[in-house]
Amino acid sequence: MSRPDPAPHSRTAAYRRSPAKVMRLPRMGCSHPTRLSFLRVLLRRMEEGGWQVDRPAWEMDAAGVGHAVYRARGEGRIYSLVAFSHDLPDEMRSDRVIATAWDATFTLFDGDPSAADIERLRVNVPLQEAGRISTRELALARANRSVRLFRHVVEALADGRQPDTDEIAAVGYLMRTTAVYGSGKFGAADRGDIADRPELSAPFQAEMLTVWLIRAFTVDIVEHMAAIRGGDRAVRLAPEIRRTLGVGNSTGLGMAPFVVRHPVLLNNWIDAREEALARVRAQSGATDAAVAGLRAALEAAIRNAAAWTSEHEVQVPKLRDLRGDLTRLADELARWDWSRDHPWDALWHWGIETLTPEGQEALLALMLEPHGALVDDLADRMGADEAACFQLDGAMRVRELRRILDDRYGWALEIDFTAPRNVARFWYVSEEKLEPRLGERASETGAMLEQPLCIARLASELDCTLTDWDPDATVASVLLAHPEHRYIVRRAQVARDHPYAEIQDNLIGEDMLPIDLLRCKLAFFGASQFDPRSDRWVRINLFQGAPYPDEIGKGIAS
Template structure:
């Protein structure tokens, strides 16, 4: 079966309906770690009763050793902020190649806690930082210190106790560049180093809470196995992710391909009512229904309330039950039940499709290696000087007709980098300051302007000659020429329009990372959790290491 058309896959509402799948970065990282027999041990632990001090985790992977050094303190509430411009954090950490002995730990301590004001060495892969959750860290410590587990009604929807605010890497502050690692390096795959750092930071978060609780007295409890898995690493995303997909179109194409090809492969599979994959889909669909139903109180606007989404999945589960019972879907015999279920989901809308998609691709690991390989891409754009105007016009006609179907003249907003916040922001044109440093995110408008000038140029005119007369089109021509043949490189949207919803783009990227528990705080940012349901370090080699799609809440055990 063919992949979905770009005009469908790249519609903002389709991107915003994506969810984490087996091909998300978090899942592929942990799968590689489990399959490769990676091990994690605590090499150093020196924290006081308040959780201030240092810790080092040692990771052995494919014959290499990595260290994850953590520097913990406890900020006053007035000092704690999750903004990029913060100067202090409860926790700072780094992932490095090689052993972290005492002398190296001392050297790292001199730099890592300063973050943007520090300097890394060439054996450092990732710097990160996090804060204790204002809502949940002390609550979890208090419960454990009293010999109790957290209450699901308090912690269940968001499920984190540390909230990360950045993962710096790839040459920043003097760190190693990922291009130097190579494909054979255990952390050479895209985002693998960041995912290892995030997973270890999540490991530290649970051990930090337990340490603080045990320090209060011998009656303290430790997190039971359900909470140890369910607690993830908190995160929040803002507007900075939106310009990223425009500025990295080859990455967008690779990420969309990593979504579309497995979905097409699943929909094209022949199925049997008694097949093992059919039973697996039934099991996971039931898990998904409960996942959304038990989060009835989670704020999801402007997206569907989760009980409504659960009801849509109930209908799909009914169709699957019909197939298992009679070999039919909606009364029609079929050997392609997953395609039939997906078509039924389309009648509900993108969110039902996104939730179902994660279930349908789960039983099929055959594409894992191919998907991971496809994520490598070179991002250089160049002007195709060998073209003439006819060639450029042909490419525009074949790949950019979508521009005619959107309102590309709406310039209500502009995007810029805030000097005060050191982050991308969106302003209202004619009202907010910053237009003089506007980002060129108006791809649709640039294409329309190029097409207008190109309409007067003769077919045989060399592109270099055309550019001499119209130099303002150099950037968009380089983009169009370099992306020719990549189906998923352009979001079908006007990023400047009054009705453009940044959350769609953010949610797509978060799904690619593997984040869940989406909690929108406005049209511009949302809270999320990474690694909720994932195995902890001592469970890495278990048979359940890769089975954590749609994690259920850890309700109290019945007596």
């Protein structure tokens, strides 16, 4: 098991937030993207590494059916997005994993694909889950059109005019991905095969690159359709409008268990973000450039909050809170005394006392924004060698295991699991679709097949078992007698050295909101415009405002 430096952050320790504060679901459900988000990490790397992107293949017919290849070159490697474009009838368009066809399907190829590779991919990639890819591929994805906006943009461009910016702003993307798979899914290369490449060592870089290149495809295909339709009259999308388009993403419960199943990874994400905040707060003063950077970031955040819409009953009040908080922050900054000692820490404390959790987490993102030189290196520690943490320490004594439970799971041991409200839900996998779902224990069958996402209850059950054991007994002896505790003992040993590994809330309680898990994960991806469509299904936007491949390296802020 990896043993981090016992005092890795001594200089910033006093400024760090505790796991008890940040690992609560309601706060995780207020997460905002930051400059440590994975798409930002990718864009910075491509900018700094002088990456070049071209499009060696564009073979589309008049119906927009065909294939294209986007080739990204940098740091001695080539990655190619192979895109297949389809003509999908409206009645077949669904964002769920149950869909069987899509407007476009994609794979990220490791290198420069040959004609034979393209043909192999052409018979597999459009099938998505029903096809197979190989270790030459790093990701598999699909996307559907935003029907209304896609049609509007094609019509406008074909007609020789730019699309209506209100229509663009109301949706924010031409297509939305409904799944982006990596890490060995469907025969693709394993994470372990690529994790030692510097450009892919941060989390989800292959997936982010896939989505960023898909964004370029969505614009190219809309311009292609407009040119077919409008002929000489057709125009291309204006760069300033194009910039406001991201790639949408629809995601549901399937993504939620990820942050529970990968405790070391979750720890490293949160730890990096919290260390970044602590470094900013620990500064004794503020430079003029940083203050100006904060103001610019706040203006962008205010514009983003104004454009961010949702009709969901949970999100509506959160957006109201956020807009109010950003206004309060702008007012405060107008009179903020930056000459005081530790002004960033003072600003943070003002935020804690004044703002809602939405505003506090937004303030965190804003405070990181002008401090790239201070915090960007933290992106290097957001990956995780999970295999290195797999081995249990059987020589550990029961006394030490109980101490870990008290230290790391005290919040769980306080929950009364005999109360129906605290066991109201259960996580399971559906036989029909093999996707994760959340059931109601009192009214649905299947609780016997519960997935081990009820971490708090498992910790509580382990604690109950351990009360009968000699404190000097070994964990090996306990597990020989109680193999059912092996799963939670492994987690507890991981949690000892990874304080942010566990979400400190009951994931089977009646008031648990799955979208809080989704928002946290998606914020780390860099998602904006978080828009719940139910308590377990959301739409988001990726790469909105970011440079396109033909703009990379031209100094456009990302």
